[in-house]
Amino acid sequence: MLTIHNTLTGQKDPFEPLVPGTVRMYVCGVTVYDECHIGHARSALVFDVIRNYFGYIGYAVTFVKNFTDVDDKIINRASQEGRSWLAVVDQYLRAYERDMGRLGIRPADIEPKATEHIPDIIKLIERLLTKGHAYRLNGDVYYQVATYPAYGRLSKRKAEDLLAGARVEVDERKRNPMDFALWKSSKPGEPAWDSPWGPGRPGWHIECSAMSMHHLGETFDIHGGGMDLIFPHHENEIAQSCAATDKEFARYWVHNGFVQINQEKMSKSLGNFFTIREIFEKSEWPEEITGEALRYFLLTTHYRSPLDFSDQGLREAKYALDGFYGLFNRLKETAKTEGPVNEKLTTVIERTRFAFGQAMDDDFNTPAAVAELQGLRSEVNKLLEAGLSTKAREQARQSFRKLGSVMGLFQLEKWRFNVELSDIGVSGLTDVEIESKVKERNEARQRKNFARADAIRTELAEKGITIEDRPDGTTRWKR
RNA sequence: GGCGCCGUACCCAAGUGGCUAAGGGAGCAGUCUGCAAAACUGCGAUGCGGCGGUUCGAACCCGCCCGGCGCCUCCA
Numbered sequence: 001m002l003t004i005h006n007t008l009t010g011q012k013d014p015f016e017p018l019v020p021g022t023v024r025m026y027v028c029g030v031t032v033y034d035e036c037h038i039g040h041a042r043s044a045l046v047f048d049v050i051r052n053y054f055g056y057i058g059y060a061v062t063f064v065k066n067f068t069d070v071d072d073k074i075i076n077r078a079s080q081e082g083r084s085w086l087a088v089v090d091q092y093l094r095a096y097e098r099d100m101g102r103l104g105i106r107p108a109d110i111e112p113k114a115t116e117h118i119p120d121i122i123k124l125i126e127r128l129l130t131k132g133h134a135y136r137l138n139g140d141v142y143y144q145v146a147t148y149p150a151y152g153r154l155s156k157r158k159a160e161d162l163l164a165g166a167r168v169e170v171d172e173r174k175r176n177p178m179d180f181a182l183w184k185s186s187k188p189g190e191p192a193w194d195s196p197w198g199p200g201r202p203g204w205h206i207e208c209s210a211m212s213m214h215h216l217g218e219t220f221d222i223h224g225g226g227m228d229l230i231f232p233h234h235e236n237e238i239a240q241s242c243a244a245t246d247k248e249f250a251r252y253w254v255h256n257g258f259v260q261i262n263q264e265k266m267s268k269s270l271g272n273f274f275t276i277r278e279i280f281e282k283s284e285w286p287e288e289i290t291g292e293a294l295r296y297f298l299l300t301t302h303y304r305s306p307l308d309f310s311d312q313g314l315r316e317a318k319y320a321l322d323g324f325y326g327l328f329n330r331l332k333e334t335a336k337t338e339g340p341v342n343e344k345l346t347t348v349i350e351r352t353r354f355a356f357g358q359a360m361d362d363d364f365n366t367p368a369a370v371a372e373l374q375g376l377r378s379e380v381n382k383l384l385e386a387g388l389s390t391k392a393r394e395q396a397r398q399s400f401r402k403l404g405s406v407m408g409l410f411q412l413e414k415w416r417f418n419v420e421l422s423d424i425g426v427s428g429l430t431d432v433e434i435e436s437k438v439k440e441r442n443e444a445r446q447r448k449n450f451a452r453a454d455a456i457r458t459e460l461a462e463k464g465i466t467i468e469d470r471p472d473g474t475t476r477w478k479r
Numbered sequence: 480g481g482c483g484c485c486g487u488a489c490c491c492a493a494g495u496g497g498c499u500a501a502g503g504g505a506g507c508a509g510u511c512u513g514c515a516a517a518a519c520u521g522c523g524a525u526g527c528g529g530c531g532g533u534u535c536g537a538a539c540c541c542g543c544c545c546g547g548c549g550c551c552u553c554c555a
Contacts, residue, residue: 028555029555030555031553031554036555037555038555039554039555040555041555042555043555044555046555071553072553073553073554155482155483155550155551156482156483157481157482157550157551158481158482204553225555226554226555227483227484227549227550227555228549228550228553228554228555229554229555230483230550231482231550231551232551232552233554255555256555257484257485257549257555258548258549258555259555260548260549264547264548265548265549265554267554297491300491300492300502300503301491301492302492302493304484305484305485305492306484306485306548306549308491310490310491312490312491312504313490313491313504315504316490316491316503316504316505317491317503317504319503319504319505320503320504323503323517326517326518327518330517330518359493365493367491367492367493367502368492368493368494368501368502370492370493370502370503371492371493371501371502371503372501372502373502374502374503375501375502378502378519381518381519382518382519384518385518385519445513448513450513450514453513453514454513454514454515457514457515457516466516466517467515467516468515468516468517469512469514469515469516469517470517471511471512476516476517
């Protein structure tokens with residue numbers, strides 16, 4: 001039985017979908033005004049894995065992730081850089097897709113943009129106005145928080161607490177300081193759409209209500225995002241949506257924890273800010289390896305816990321993956337002998353599959369699930385020592401791929417064993433050149449000229465190439 | 480001021496009432512090897528920030544304290 005920590009109830013709730021066999025989930029994506037950082041990567045990855053896991057246990061998933069493509073931050077950026085807001089949106093939308101692609105994060109089934117849903121947004125605002133939950137102020141429209149008594153139920157806040165801590169100057173015209181904009185009138189030169197209240201653009205919160213309802217219905221299963229969205233964004237979404245429909249909005253609210261640097265939240269002002277792009281540019285490994293290492297690293301912390309990003313952590317993730325891919329490569333080799341342990345393999349795989357499911361059923365406990373995969377690696381290594389048939393080796397490989405696919409791991413065919421130009425850049429040698437050196441070294445070894453053999457090995461090691469001699473006299477190498 | 484989170488070995492990190500406190504990385508010792516590498520085997524917290532309490536029994540529940548962090552403003 002899958003249980004999910006639900007921010008709304010503050011506890012782990014058993015998951016029961018609204019419609020049996022299907023899951024409808026909506027996740028707040030990004031505002032496309034800048035490069036994505038590791039925090040965005042974590043959030044996107046967490047929900048990618050959740051979506052995959054639902055698929056793995058047999059649900060038909062509809063996954064919606066939005067892009068906020070009209071917003072103050074976009075407009076400000078555009079005016080600072082003296083270009084159109086559309087150009088800003090286009091640039092960072094592409095950057096997002098590039099980064100997510102590198103991380104192996106699949107696009108959502110539907111990726112709506114706020115600007116594509118202006119009519120839905122206007123209709124929803126009109127509905128709120130009609131029901132008395134919103135009011136007009138010149139060309140603006142505000143949501144009236146006082147008309148929704150349950151306001152604060154997601155973030156567990158009381159109205160008076162919010163006022164006490166208010167750190168912003170309050171717009172004097174608002175009826176209540178907590179009221180928030182549904183529609184903002186535009187100044188000349190700003191993006192604008194016609195509306196019953198004059199030209200303007202949607203406020204931030206309303207787009208998610210409109211888009212999720214449009215694509216998933218007025219009530220759906222899961223709504224997710226980063227913890228910082230709990231208040232005010234998701235609180236406001238609930239207020240708007242429930243007030244408009246008189247129905248429950250999302251049933252399970254899932255929020256991921258922050259990425260920190262040295263125990264502090266990343267922020268531009270602290271200067272401890274890492275973009276996904278920088279990590280890939282700085283990495284000495286090929287792109288797909290960096291992507292998988294980052295993925296592995298992020299998944300070895302539970303999604304709700306804070307995660308401290310570090311180069312060391314990333315490196316350790318890479319080393320752990322080296323161990324897995326080293327095993328996969330040995331499993332690919334043809335068996336010399338048929339061992340007696342093939343039945344044990346099936347048992348071990350079954351046990352792992354069960355434990356893996358148990359871990360993931362427990363609020364998507366990816367660190368525990370990864371630990372099961374590590375356990376399987378260790379078991380298969382032992383069985384391989386004792387001897388596994390070619391067929392059993394293939395069975396083991398397929399099991400890793402199947403379980404790994406939930407997390408987007410173990411899907412690469414090659415791991416540092418490829419002939420790609422990027423690798424040549426690192427080692428300075430082509431495969432053919434390496435093969436030739438290895439051959440020369442083995443001839444030296446046969447002549448017992450170990451000094452020469454070791455010299456070649458050292459030379460290769462300096463270029464990042466590791467040698468493994470096998471018992472049968474052949475040599476395996478890897479970059 | 481309000482709300483909330485975290486503190487488990489050298490590092491990362493599961494476990495949240497009951498078998499000997501998962502797993503990985505690093506380290507040390509050994510097997511294998513010409514030597515390595517990889518793999519395998521063994522070693523490693525009598526203790527889970529501290530002090531009390533509840534309980535037959537607590538890292539897990541309760542209280543207080545210490546340390547760190549987040550939200551309350553745009554933010555994944």
